[in-house]
Amino acid sequence: MQNLLCTNPSFSPVLIHNFSLLSFIYSVALPRMSSKAHSSNNIAHARRTVQQLRIEASIERIKVSKASADLMNYCSEHARNDPLLMGIPASDNPFKDKKPCTIL
Amino acid sequence: ELNYIHWKLQAGKCGLCSSVKACLSACGMACQGLQKGETLASLKRECDNLKKKLEEERGKLNDVELHQVAEKTEVLGALSVKTRRVLKGHGNKVLCMDWCKDRRRLVSSSQDGKVIVWDAFTLNKEHGITLPCTWVMACAYAPSGCAVACGGLDNKCSVVPLSLDKTENLAAKKKSVAMHTNYVSGCTFTNSDMQLLTCSGDGTCALWDVESGQLLQSFHGHTADVLSLDLAPSETGNTFVSGGCDKKANVWDMRSGQNIQSFESHESDINCVKYYPSGDAFASASDDATCRFYDLRADREVAVYQKDSIIFGASTVDFSLSGRLLFAGYNDYTINAWDVLKGTRVSVLFGHENRISRVRVSPDGTALCSASWDNTLRIWA
Numbered sequence: 001m002q003n004l005l006c007t008n009p010s011f012s013p014v015l016i017h018n019f020s021l022l023s024f025i026y027s028v029a030l031p032r033m034s035s036k037a038h039s040s041n042n043i044a045h046a047r048r049t050v051q052q053l054r055i056e057a058s059i060e061r062i063k064v065s066k067a068s069a070d071l072m073n074y075c076s077e078h079a080r081n082d083p084l085l086m087g088i089p090a091s092d093n094p095f096k097d098k099k100p101c102t103i104l
Numbered sequence: 105e106l107n108y109i110h111w112k113l114q115a116g117k118c119g120l121c122s123s124v125k126a127c128l129s130a131c132g133m134a135c136q137g138l139q140k141g142e143t144l145a146s147l148k149r150e151c152d153n154l155k156k157k158l159e160e161e162r163g164k165l166n167d168v169e170l171h172q173v174a175e176k177t178e179v180l181g182a183l184s185v186k187t188r189r190v191l192k193g194h195g196n197k198v199l200c201m202d203w204c205k206d207r208r209r210l211v212s213s214s215q216d217g218k219v220i221v222w223d224a225f226t227l228n229k230e231h232g233i234t235l236p237c238t239w240v241m242a243c244a245y246a247p248s249g250c251a252v253a254c255g256g257l258d259n260k261c262s263v264v265p266l267s268l269d270k271t272e273n274l275a276a277k278k279k280s281v282a283m284h285t286n287y288v289s290g291c292t293f294t295n296s297d298m299q300l301l302t303c304s305g306d307g308t309c310a311l312w313d314v315e316s317g318q319l320l321q322s323f324h325g326h327t328a329d330v331l332s333l334d335l336a337p338s339e340t341g342n343t344f345v346s347g348g349c350d351k352k353a354n355v356w357d358m359r360s361g362q363n364i365q366s367f368e369s370h371e372s373d374i375n376c377v378k379y380y381p382s383g384d385a386f387a388s389a390s391d392d393a394t395c396r397f398y399d400l401r402a403d404r405e406v407a408v409y410q411k412d413s414i415i416f417g418a419s420t421v422d423f424s425l426s427g428r429l430l431f432a433g434y435n436d437y438t439i440n441a442w443d444v445l446k447g448t449r450v451s452v453l454f455g456h457e458n459r460i461s462r463v464r465v466s467p468d469g470t471a472l473c474s475a476s477w478d479n480t481l482r483i484w485a
Contacts, residue, residue: 006194009182014230020106028392038263038354042144042424043144043147046144046147046148046151047147047346049140049147049151050147050154051152052325052363052366053151053154053155053158054154055362055363055364056174056364056366057154057157057161059364059365059403061162061165061401061402061403062165062401063165063167063402064165064166064168064170064399064402064404064406065167065168065173066401066402067170067384067385067399067401067402067406068173068174068220068399068406068445069170069173069398069466070382070401070425071175071380071382071384071385071406071444071445072152072173072174072445074381074382074384074426074427075177075379075427075428075444075445076177077426078425078426078427079428081425081426081469082424082425082426082428082429082469083425083469083470083485084183084185084424084429084465084469084470084471084472084485085180085183085266085424085425085426085428086424086427087183087184088470093470093471093485094225095188095189095207095224095225095470095471095484095485096188096481097188098364098466100125
């Protein structure tokens with residue numbers, strides 16, 4: 001989203017999106033918010049992060065060799081049905097131009 | 105789940121406000137309950153330990169690289185794919201497109217607020233809808249083919265039923281379904297016309313009931329704009345993946361709202377995520393000029409698609425039907441076709457005159473459609 005207004009690929013103006021603008025306002029322009037509230041939010045955030053990480057750390061994983069073999073099997077099983085991979089004749093592909101009829 | 109009670113720590117007082125009484129108002133603000141012995145510092149330590157553990161666990165299973173396993177697969181020749189149709193009609197940048205299940209119709213949306221439904225065989229424009237907002241960043245075809253969803257800078261995602269009556273003003277029948285607090289960046293119907301999944305610049309994804317507009321589930325976890333989402337292929341169950349400006353790709357359980365897996369290896373915004381056809385993996389496109397491939401069962405990145413000569417951001421990806429090819433659209437106006445298994449580039453598709461915003465393979469795999477900021481869409485086959 002930073003480059004929303006950019007049409008020239010050779011330069012990219014940095015556009016601060018809403019989220020970082022809000023964070024900036026939060027951290028600078030609200031002195032009346034008690035530091036206790038701020039640290040309470042930090043604790044809640046840290047708690048949520050710990051819980052999330054516990055969930056992620058506990059999932060079952062398989063080896064990359066097995067995962068890769070399965071991905072390769074899927075590709076080879078379906079390869080012959082993949083028109084963009086195999087190329088299909090013009091007669092089967094509605095987007096390819098059929099040979100024009102010659103009217104004698 | 106938050107305990108608004110002070111716990112007495114070893115010194116006999118709350119570590120946060122030093123109060124010795126268990127009372128909500130004692131320190132003027134609900135003190136988020138700390139478990140015995142828990143402090144902000146101890147939570148942060150546990151975070152760091154868990155992150156290390158995650159890395160270790162993932163590393164243990166990294167016994168070989170995908171491209172090494174794929175060495176015995178045959179090398180792909182260059183694709184004989186070229187432009188077969190150019191769809192002209194939008195007056196401004198085309199931001200999004202989606203195929204209809206009938207493999208010939210598609211819907212596209214543009215910066216000027218126009219949504220067009222095309223017959224890609226004949227180039228006929230079947231429907232035109234003018235929305236009051238500009239930058240319609242997201243559009244999707246309903247599974248039945250009878251409606252389209254669209255949304256963008258209006259912070260909403262609306263569903264428009266497609267009428268057979270060409271004279272009817274479709275915009276009048278538009279129904280607002282999703283309401284976010286920032287722009288809508290992506291949308292998709294689930295397996296029926298009844299539910300809509302959206303993602304937004306407000307950092308959340310959400311599942312909506314189309315008929316009532318009710319929010320069924322919201323998905324919190326991204327810490328910046330969410331730019332893309334993709335639903336898992338129906339055989340693999342109720343999950344979806346999202347990617348955004350926090351450089352993370354998250355996998356979610358649709359029923360519980362729980363974030364089940366998270367991947368953070370990109371160095372910049374993730375612009376697009378797409379599932380591999382088997383549902384066991386997904387690919388992502390990023391402003392860091394790379395596309396990456398993540399296996400969900402190995403829980404890690406297994407390939408990076410990059411070249412020194414590619415320096416512009418990748419905005420969109422899609423797989424061919426077998427999953428062997430990954431088509432990626434870039435901000436340098438090209439589409440690169442990658443060999444997913446070997447990690448090498450197979451072909452470059454030239455033709456567009458501005459950056460690519462979206463690429464999508466047709467439902468039967470016969471064609472690739474690309475949408476671009478050059479105001480056109482192209483069909484490649």
